[in-house]
Amino acid sequence: MSSSTLSFVGRRIARGLARLASALLVAGCASARPEQAMSVTSAEGRLVPLDSITTAFTVGGVRVILRPNYATDVVAVNVYLLGGTRQLTPATQGIEPLLLHVAEYGSAHYPEESSRTAWGRTGSRLVVDAESDWTLYGFRGVRQEFDSSWNIFADRLLHPTLVPRDVELVRRRMMATFHRRRDDPDGFVSLLADSAAFAGHPYGLEPDGTESSLATLDSSALARYAATALVTSRMLVVVVGSVSRSDVEAAVTRTLTSLPAGSYHWALPTTLPRSASSVAFASRPVATNYILGWFQGPRAVDPDYPAFRMATAWLSSRVANAVREQRGLSYAAHAPLIERGVTTGGIYVTTTQPATVMPLIKAELDSMRNLPPESLARSSRRFKRKQCGKTHGMTKPVRPAATGQSYLLATIPS
Numbered sequence: 001m002s003s004s005t006l007s008f009v010g011r012r013i014a015r016g017l018a019r020l021a022s023a024l025l026v027a028g029c030a031s032a033r034p035e036q037a038m039s040v041t042s043a044e045g046r047l048v049p050l051d052s053i054t055t056a057f058t059v060g061g062v063r064v065i066l067r068p069n070y071a072t073d074v075v076a077v078n079v080y081l082l083g084g085t086r087q088l089t090p091a092t093q094g095i096e097p098l099l100l101h102v103a104e105y106g107s108a109h110y111p112e113e114s115s116r117t118a119w120g121r122t123g124s125r126l127v128v129d130a131e132s133d134w135t136l137y138g139f140r141g142v143r144q145e146f147d148s149s150w151n152i153f154a155d156r157l158l159h160p161t162l163v164p165r166d167v168e169l170v171r172r173r174m175m176a177t178f179h180r181r182r183d184d185p186d187g188f189v190s191l192l193a194d195s196a197a198f199a200g201h202p203y204g205l206e207p208d209g210t211e212s213s214l215a216t217l218d219s220s221a222l223a224r225y226a227a228t229a230l231v232t233s234r235m236l237v238v239v240v241g242s243v244s245r246s247d248v249e250a251a252v253t254r255t256l257t258s259l260p261a262g263s264y265h266w267a268l269p270t271t272l273p274r275s276a277s278s279v280a281f282a283s284r285p286v287a288t289n290y291i292l293g294w295f296q297g298p299r300a301v302d303p304d305y306p307a308f309r310m311a312t313a314w315l316s317s318r319v320a321n322a323v324r325e326q327r328g329l330s331y332a333a334h335a336p337l338i339e340r341g342v343t344t345g346g347i348y349v350t351t352t353q354p355a356t357v358m359p360l361i362k363a364e365l366d367s368m369r370n371l372p373p374e375s376l377a378r379s380s381r382r383f384k385r386k387q388c389g390k391t392h393g394m395t396k397p398v399r400p401a402a403t404g405q406s407y408l409l410a411t412i413p414s
Helices: 012-023 095-105 113-122 143-158 164-183 185-197 211-216 219-229 245-253 305-325 354-369 373-391 400-411
Strands: 003-009 039-041 047-049 055-059 062-068 074-082 125-130 134-142 235-241 280-285 289-299 332-334 342-351
Touching: 055 245, 062 245, 074 143, 074 400, 095 113, 095 125, 095 134, 095 143, 095 164, 095 219, 113 143, 134 143, 143 245, 164 185, 164 211, 164 219, 185 280, 185 289, 235 245, 235 400, 289 305, 289 354, 305 332, 305 342, 305 354, 342 354
Parallel strands: 003 289, 062 235
Antiparallel strands: 003 280, 039 047, 055 062, 074 134, 074 235, 125 134, 289 342, 332 342
């Protein structure tokens, strides 16, 4: 195995892509939200536009979005605990997923083994996903088991027992996951790039925790956090599937409304701090080089957000074509996009020939940036038709994660 360089490349790309995005403002898809083109089955058995039967309402201070689809018995529930890494300090990184996973091992009404036994009978699948802007706590089940699943799910959130041995078990499991990510070249280059790109911003904190933060979180720390941070003003509930509004209202009323309201106000995070480009290197005995660079995009509510998405996708297509398809210099070359409150674009490539590949990537960006207006318009229209065509004709129900993200990143003013 040869020595490898894992590196973070700076933000110079951002300036060029920002200018390109401004030129692509007219090239966004007709709908910035793909779900606007989707259809679902109503209670009467008719196909109707998805948005026409979507309802948003409040139950005892808890915000709820319900998107029914009666073509299937499947029900998906997401509870968003808003704030994400803005709720954290370096010492509390990972506290929310640790709390939620420990709660699987017992709660007030379902202690110890009875919690997992009762949950297993429902056939539902638990979802815990800590992200930069929120922590997602949800489940996927069937209509016939909605009430049973909800009762166990909510009791774990409201009344976890947090037995020390269970905390230790889950903490060790999460630390092992962190170690695997750090030992994996792709995971490590991501950690390295994030530490440089998001220094001084909440996005620089790890929602799933670090080795040092997880080591200090015990039952007492989890209990204190739950007592102060689990408030209804931090919550958004999204339900998608074959369930009625009255059933959802009843479930929320008998559980989540017992929590204190709190004074949390959801807003998009501030933009990333502007700083000079920086580069970080790490040598590892692996077979190739892993290169990742991040550049700042607009906030999700900014008018140039759709154009930035389109420009990044176009850059990704061109980089993949120039580096991988035409020359075979990489098995993975593209421009990733992180969609969150403040978007981030990037350049990612694995290659044994970085001295050849990096100039190719720069040449693709320069070519896009320097296109004459007429050529830029023609090229962007062709790419737009190709990209936007992928969303046409969709009839399957939108994912609850897409529903919540669309609402939180677009419809709540910052």
